[in-house]
Amino acid sequence: MNIQNEVLKYKNNVISSLQESIQIKSVEEEAKPGMPFGEGPAKALEHFLGVAKNLGFKTENFDNYVGHIDFGQGEETLGIVGHVDVVPEGTGWDYPPFSGKIVDNKMYGRGTLDDKGPLMVCLYAMKALKDMNIPLKKKVRMIVGANEETNWGCMKHYFGKLNMPQPTLAFTPDSEFPVTFAEKGIFRGLIKIKTDCKDLDILGGKVLNAVPEKAVLTLPISTKEIINKNIPVFNEGKEYKLSAEVIDNKVVVTSMGKAAHAAHPHLGYNSLTALMLFIHSLDLDITGLNTMAKFFAENIKMEFNGKSAGLFYEDEPSGEISMCYGKAFIENGYMNISLDTRYPVTANGEEIKNKVLTLLEKYGMDFSVLKEEKPLYVRKDDPLVQTLTEVYSRVTGDTDCAPLASGGGTYAKAVKNCVAFGALLKGTPDTMHQKNECIDLDTIDTLLQIYVEAIYKLAK
Template sequence: MDIQKEVLKYREQLISSLQESIQIKSVEEEPKPGMPFGEGPAKALQHFLKVGEELGFKAENFDNYVGHIIFGEGEESLGILGHVDVVPEGTGWDYPPYSGMIVDNKMYGRGTLDDKGPLMICLYAMKCLKDMGVPLKKQIRMIIGANEETEWGCMKHYFDTLKMPEPTLSFTPDSSFPVTFAEKGILRGLLKIKCDDNFSIQGGKVFNAVPEKTFLTLPLEYKNLIIEELEKYNFANEYKITCEEKDNKLELISYGKAAHAAHPELGYNSLSALLSFIYVTGIKITGLSQMAKYFGENIKLEFNGKSAGLYFKDEPSGEITMNYGKAYVEDGYLYVSLDTRYPVTLKVEELENKLFALLNKYGIEFVGGKKETPLYVKKDSFLVQELTNIYKEITKDEDCEPIAIGGGTYAKAVKNCVAFGALLKETPDTMHQKNECIPLETLDTLLKIYIEAIYRLAK
């Protein structure tokens, strides 16, 4: 019984189902009746469950918050947790972000890596085991969320509201190989300050991505000052800030590079760059000036809080990261979002005390948002060891070690769960970036890894 060979027969059907899923834009929107996260995430969830039913599984939709697909029976269960919502597409794509277009043996589209692609691969691995009649002792329960990228309302609904039982053990294919044994804690919130109404700012759209562009509109009276300072400003690299007169106002555009908030060092923060520049100009606009001073003195282009006195690091998970993802003005207040990923051994209260004290010096309020406690599963646990061994056996990567990440996955939603793939070493990480894609040449390896993992954990 060669399950790794047999599962490859489902490759083309998998590709087709994934393309259909990618073509559904599932970015969170305003709620609609019966669609708590908007129409897109609801449609994406419905499509995934429909594929599950067509493959012969029992599928249930729980109010368009979350769904599950059930395979087999057993007193114990193996959970596979994933999500069908995606972050906004951003700009600069070479191919349409919701097309599933295949170019040079790569499928392009938002969600190909995060997380529709990996979840669909696991579903077809389940299908292969079902068709082969492989005997399993545990029930397999694939739990599909529609709100992972923001507030996890999906998992709260499933486990807290509906009181669904937690699986005995689980994995989520929403990280990197070999196995993620530690995930930093997450602290999110909004920096808030009263401001004048003679400017506007728009930077980024989400907490958990480095903003690629930030727009700032100022009164025309600042034109000469801005142009003079831009000419002598020492830019860190090729990224620039431009200035032009538009509709009798002055529009500045700061250009950066998008990246996941868990790896802000891979991007260039257009918002941090712009606010740091405004600090240098000395512009006096209530709210904007204080926020710019906070950035110019403490943040600059850093992502680890060193200048702010907020630097922390530990051995299991590494250093803290801080991403300022979006900015906007609303109802007389300037808001800037902060997404912090802090080391697993740090107490969040210590971080909050230092951060709040610093913001208070600038008259900035912190409006709390999402909090996630760290995840730390020891490397010698059964789950980490077994999944690491499976990865090594199939890839022949004998020197790999379990990893710690700044990202927050569904592994934090249940007990006895870790993130397992689906990013291979040779696959560029384009999650939350333009031109997100999955190389089709990796599908064979991924199908083999996941069918082996499901089989060995459920047998």
């Protein structure tokens, strides 16, 4: 029996189940009783586990933090780790972001690529092996989290509080092909400075881990003349521009850019950084805002690798450091701008963090750390990396592929002996964390074949 051919029979099931999942808005919200990450993530987890149960798998839901799905038996376990929570939808979509609408053979919706779509493909690859009665030596356990996009509370609950056993080896379908052998370290937090201007407000970005497409700054009406005079000068020759209007007797400045994942900030255009550079050029007399703008002008510019700030690092396995300023807001009299740093796998994260803190102190600004992840580095000649690379190469015919390093932070960092494996195919646009996130339905055939082969090879 040819598993490559047999698995294709499940494509329509993948599509229909994925549409149902996409229609559940699983963005983290305020916790409710029995729903630690809010109603949406809990419903998405329950739905996914329900699909698996209907397919004949044994499932268990651990307090709506995380669930797992078991297939087969064995002393050793192959883990497949993914998540059903998503980042906020943002604006500017051509189709409703939680509709699963299919247009020109593409399904649109938040989570189609990150990570509901790939995880659903893996589930049906497991189903194909189950229906074919393929003998496997290892148990296969899919672990489904509901809090990957923010604080990984799901994995902390599962492996920490519940002390569930680690798989023997594992992969997560939450990156790109062929396989990610190195993931940069991450530290994320908020730059904070006091401001006493009552007519000042700022809203930039929706999440901490993405380049903001839009940033909006509200200023006193007294700035109207200088704003209107200087915007045309600042906009000259730029693809992404600023605009201004008067609303409720205040000046509202809007900066537009291009969204991108914080792991790849060079693929976007940071509207928030551009806004700060514009404000610095005006030399306004607004406490807090002036200092923040000066910090950006002297250290950030439109860079994403920390060179002007003296924070540039690079290594052979994983490349350059990246720094993304993603979200801005005012709260309790403080202006906050988020910083998401992805540093090379051989760099010292504490050293980099301390340099950031020292730099901010010079400007009288504070930094509150929200998240820290150590780097992941699995050698390219590791059997897990080699096996997955070979599977991808054999199925796709891509004989020139090589393992990749990434700025992304996946569940591979939470699971022992785990790497990220797909699901973004070469030549496929990366719309994760962006508007119009979608999956090309033609790619599902290839994904099914890759994942069924990978599960078989690793578990046999």
